[in-house]
Amino acid sequence: MAFRRKIKTLKSQKEEWIRHNQQESEEEQNKELEALSSDVFENETVLKSTFSDCPDVIFRRFLIGNETKAFLIYTEGLANIEELDKNVLSPLMQQDTARLTDIQAILEQKLSVSKVNPVNTIKQAIQEISSGNPVILIDQQTHGITLGLAKWEKRAIEEPVAESVVRGPRDGFTETLSVNITLLRRKIKSPDLKMKSLTVGRYSQTQIVYMYIEGIVDHHLLDEVHNRLSRIDIDGVLESGYIEEFIEDYPFSPFPQILNTERPDVAASSLLEGRVVIIVDGTPFVLIAPTTLYSLFQASEDYYQRFMIGTLIRWLRYIFILIALLLPSSYVAILTYHQEMLPTTLLLSVAQSREQVPFPALIEAIIMELTFEAIREAGIRLPKQVGSAVSIVGALVIGQAAVSSGLVSAPMVMVVAITGIASFAIPRYNASTAIRMLRFPMMVAAGTLGLLGIMLGILTIIVHLNTVRSFGVPYLSSLAPMKGEEMKDVLIRAPWWSLRKRPRLTGYSNTNRQQEGQKPDPLKGTE
Structure with a gap:
């Protein structure tokens, strides 16, 4: 057995060595094939075959100083043609350029373009042309020139729609x-x-x-x-x-x-x-x-308002997150298993409203939640002019019709509406989607096990969050593991003059954010 194992090991080592040598030889051949030729027409033939059936890629032959053969390649619509004609073709085609045979001399004396780089391979030339940067190849030269003259239509800088603020900068990233x-x-x-x-x-x-x-x-x-x-x-x-x-x-x-x-x-x-x-x-x-998890529930405006207002809004946001996750499941659990938790007057009112409803509380909650999610998704996908109107009117009409027909009860409509409003208070859309997704298994757990199911669901979520890492950083940091200094920016928003330390993510490099003793004091400096 040991001898057979040794033979297998030797065979695998031999196959690995052969594969490694083949890979190296293929890489060397590819490098040789990709290298630019000193014959400019040979390079032109290779590039034209590569960009065949691409009429937007323009090939322009010209003479440098009426003597040296060269050609220019650029992508129409991605290159600045006006600058190309003015600062590249016009100076290169002048008579006094004939004495310049070195590319470096041409770059220094003739091209009035701020960004130029050498091109040594066919692959580099293809990448630059596809990116919108024109490429010049010159006869008897084994490397060409790429010009930073890419230009295309771009969107203006506008305020982000999904992250609007009352106080704060109004600029947002674009697609460029x-x-x-x-x-x-x-x-x-x-x-x-x-x-x-x-x-x-x-x-x-x-x-x-x-x-x-x-x-x-x-x-x-x-x-x-x-x-x-x-x-x-x-x-x-x-x-x-x-x-x-x-x-x-x-x-x-x-x-x-x-x-x-x-x-x-x-x-x-x-x-x-x-x-x-x-x-x-x-x-x-x-x-x-x-x-971290808390970063998903923080808005940039928390740091632009006064710290007391920021702390209040942050606590309200945490309450809304709990409502968005637990309110429908709590309603289902109480109506199904724990009716004694409700006051008698409220219980009689709820029972009267559910008298004509043919479904149990769990099915009723799932139907209403799915309907609300469908209306919300339709409002997002529809054009802006009609999206908001359809979502609001649709929710009102469907809710009223469902209550009138006896399919759902009025308290369930209120619970779903409050839950939806609470989910809108979460600043990050992907975090809101995660809460909405977890709402359904929580309702199923509440409908099968009551409050015990809710507690098991909460424990499952907490255990999962404790196992999650983001590039090695605990997802619940700075609460678990507990870091006292960093808690100033988790459960509360401490004043800026007290946030002296940066959060520890993966190292301790440069932890001081500001100098100590910057708390406002009107008597400071008068002594």
Whole structure:
């Protein structure tokens, strides 16, 4: 047996060695095939075959100084043609350019374009052309020039609809990567704000940039973010939701483990806490990692109002979360198993309203909740002009008709309405969706086991939340594990002059946020 095991080990090692050598030889051949040729027409033939049936990709032959052969490739609609004609073609075709045979000399003396880079392979040229940057290839040169003249239609900066505030900045991210980076640069004007980029998607070639503040972020977190992003291999990435599903820790958890936002101020505040912001080209939603459960229930406006108001609103929000999760299940449990908990007058009133209802409380609650969710989803998908009217009128009409026909009781309509309003108070849509999703198993548990089922459901949720991590950070931090200093920004919103420490995420680097002794004191400085 030992001899056979040894033979199998040797065979597997031999197969691995052969596979490794084949892979290396294939990589070397690909590198040789992808290298640009010194013959400009050979490069043109390869690129034209690559972009066959692509009439929007333009190939323009011209002579540099009426002597040197060259050609220009750009994508119509993605390149700035006016700047290309004025600052590239016109100076290169002048007679005095003939004496310039070196690409570096051409770059320094003739091209009045701020961003130019060398291109050494066919693959690089294809990527630049597809991204909107024109490429110039010159005869007898083994590398070309890419010009930063990409230009396309972009949406104006507007206030995010899903994260509106009464007091706070009104700008929001857009679908353009460079604009989003600029918005963060406006918030944090420090050279310590660093960024790294990579490309994901075999066909979409989507550019992804993750940003962090050097000296605040923990480098173990940076390495983990880079490793998770770099191992993504998919044909296309069209939205940051693709990336979120690939890099989260627990994909089968109903709770989101990565925060997404359209607000630059939320992203900037997360950077200042040592988090990493991931920006995906083509979407206004940026990702923030790591995150905690309490971050999903906090709004940016909590920090712009006075701390007493922020604390009050935060506590109201926690109460609304409990109502959105537990009110329908509590109603079902009390009516089904624990009628003695209701006062006699209220019990008689509820019993009278349910006298004509043919369904038990559990089925009644599920029907009403599904109807409310359908109306809410229809209101989201319909055009804005009619969406709100349909959702409000539909809820009123259907609720009144259901009560009049005896299918549901009036108290159940009130419970579902209060639950829906409470779920609207949750600032993050994905967190609200998780609460709405858990509402149904909680109702089933209440309908089968009563209050005992509700307690078992709550314990199951708490145990699950204690096992969830976001890039290694406990999901219930800073409550579990308990961190006294960081509790100032969890259950309450302490005044800014007392928030001296940054939250500990994955390291202890640069924990001091501000100097000590900044509490307002009118007598300070008069002594």
